Amino acid sequence: MVTRTAKTVTHLERADNLRYKRRMARPKLFAQRIMVRLSEPTLTSIQRLLGEKEDRSDFLRQAAELEIAIRSLDNYAELNEYLITNETLVEFCAKAVRQAAARRIDAVKNAALEPGDDQ
Secondary structure, eight states, rough: OOOOOOOGOHHHHHHHHHHHHHHTTTSOOOOOOOOOOOHHHHHHHHHHHSTTTTTTTHHHHHHHHHHHHTTTTTTTTGGGGOOOOOOOOHHHHHHHHHHHHHHHHHHHHHHHSOOOOOO
């Protein structure tokens, strides 16, 4: 009887193992690849905002999901009519997010400072 170690796996055993792995692959998360042309200033801004190990594709996916959420608002069509003169929807949304983030951070900090219920 021959005992096999990891180094003495035959070619056929390796091939069977690869076939198994291919059958058991996880489903693709992102079904379609697209090409997007962006201006140089936009690309520079994205690169500046990305962290050291962040992926530009993930950044663009999140940006697309955010835009979908904004356009899915019940009052999206009406919102454009109420923008301040020379204010774009992007500027409006950025300002709203900054304000909401500041309120959330303050609320979390205040909750941490208040004596909580000791359980």
